[in-house]
Amino acid sequence: MKFYVPSDGNIALTVTGYADGEKISRSYVEPAPGWIATGNSNLIKRTTSIGQIQDRQDYNDGSYIRRVRWATSYIGTNSEDNIPWRNSQTYDYCSMPRSKVVVDYVHGGEETDNIFLD
Secondary structure, X not given: OEEEEEEOOEEEEEEEEEEOOEEEEEEEEEEOOOOOOOOOOOOOOOOXXXXXXXXXXOOOOOEEEEEEEEOOOEEOOOOXXXXXXXXXXXXXXXXXXXXXXXXXXXXXXXXXEEEEEO
């Protein structure tokens, strides 16, 4: 996945993968007022989440998601100046009870996440 700001007020996501040995890429561009193409003052949040019913969080519903891996993450203002995403660009926040979220943390750009709502 590659997330970027192609022009002021727009965001884009390009997803690349393989199906039957053939490389496939899809790009999506959407309006996003306030996003700046130079990257100044843009904030990016990388999230691993399980959906819950609005206004109700049930930490014991039996749902789970395992082995969501974030790896080879880069951050920068363009493709030429991006650098590996490391701790200095990351703020750790967990909105679920820590007993329900297990993170195998390597560094700011690589981790494997598990969420267990049992």
